[in-house]
Amino acid sequence: xxxxxxxxxxxxxxxxxxxxxxxxxxxxxxxxxxxxxxxxxxxxxxxxxxxxxxxxxxxxxxxxxxxxxxxxxxxxxxxxxxxxxxxxxxxxxxxxxxxxxxxxxxxxxxxxxxxxxxxxxxxxxxxxxxxxxxxxxxxxxxxxxxxxxxxxxxxxxxxxxxxxxxxxxxxxxxxxxxxxxxxxxx
Numbered sequence: 001x002x003x004x005x006x007x008x009x010x011x012x013x014x015x016x017x018x019x020x021x022x023x024x025x026x027x028x029x030x031x032x033x034x035x036x037x038x039x040x041x042x043x044x045x046x047x048x049x050x051x052x053x054x055x056x057x058x059x060x061x062x063x064x065x066x067x068x069x070x071x072x073x074x075x076x077x078x079x080x081x082x083x084x085x086x087x088x089x090x091x092x093x094x095x096x097x098x099x100x101x102x103x104x105x106x107x108x109x110x111x112x113x114x115x116x117x118x119x120x121x122x123x124x125x126x127x128x129x130x131x132x133x134x135x136x137x138x139x140x141x142x143x144x145x146x147x148x149x150x151x152x153x154x155x156x157x158x159x160x161x162x163x164x165x166x167x168x169x170x171x172x173x174x175x176x177x178x179x180x181x182x183x184x185x186x
Contacts, residue, residue, distance in 0.1 A: 023164075026089060026162075026163045026164070027089075027161075027165075029089075030087050030088070030089035030090075030163075030164065033088075034084075034085070034087060034159070037084050046080035046155045046171055046175075048076050048077065048153055048175040052074070069140050070140060070141070070145045070146045071139065071140050071146075072138070072139045072140070072146050072179055073138055074097075074115045074116070074134070074135040074139075075132060075134050075135070076097075076130075076132075076133055076135075077130060077131050077132065078097070078128055078129075078133065078155075079129050079130075080127075080155060080171070081126060081127045081128075082126040082127070083123050083126040085157060085159055086122075086126060089161045089162050089163060090123075090159055090160070090161055091160045091162050092120060092121045092160050093119075093126070093157055093158065093160070094119055094158040094160060095118050095120055095128070095155065095156070095157045095158075096114050096117035096118070096155075097114070097135075097154075097155055097156075098114050098115070098156055099115060099139075099152065099177075100112045100154065101149045101150060101151050103141075103142075104145075104148075111141065113137075113141075115139060116133065116135050116137070117136060146179060147181045149178070150176060150178050150179075151176065151178075151179065152176050153175040153176070153177070154170050154171065156168070157170070157171075
């Protein structure tokens with residue numbers, strides 16, 4: 001006859017197996033639902049308007065050995081709808097505004113910085129209409145100056161599901177801005 005511990009072990013093994021099968025089904029169906037809605041291609045178009053980029057020189061942010069370094073801050077309006085990213089398995093969406101630019105020492109190297117981010121917890125809050133938002137982060141380049149660069153903005157997102165792996169994507173807009181030369185010394 002089987003002992004009590006063998007019966008408990010067989011029952012728990014079967015429960016774990018069914019739990020893994022159900023989890024795999026949830027992951028697969030939510031991924032297919034996002035793919036069917038074309039959420040991975042371009043979930044939303046985004047528009048940045050009234051953007052102003054200001055630079056200043058600081059010895060505190062990004063400086064090394066007290067040598068001044070340029071910092072850039074962004075003020076912008078953003079309009080986008082991220083509701084196609086929400087399914088029944090979406091816990092929240094982490095969205096962030098990044099800018100890509102070429103380095104001055106190595107023009108083939110693509111640098112990327114994050115100006116702003118937000119956690120969107122529900123589908124009802126997924127339509128972002130932001131006006132005169134200031135960037136959360138002061139951005140500086142590894143080189144001394146960030147001015148005189150052309151920035152290509154991207155709205156990137158990260159779907160955090162209840163079950164399954166994180167899913168990443170981006171929407172590339174036609175928002176390109178030039179950081180003006182700064183004469184500020186501090």
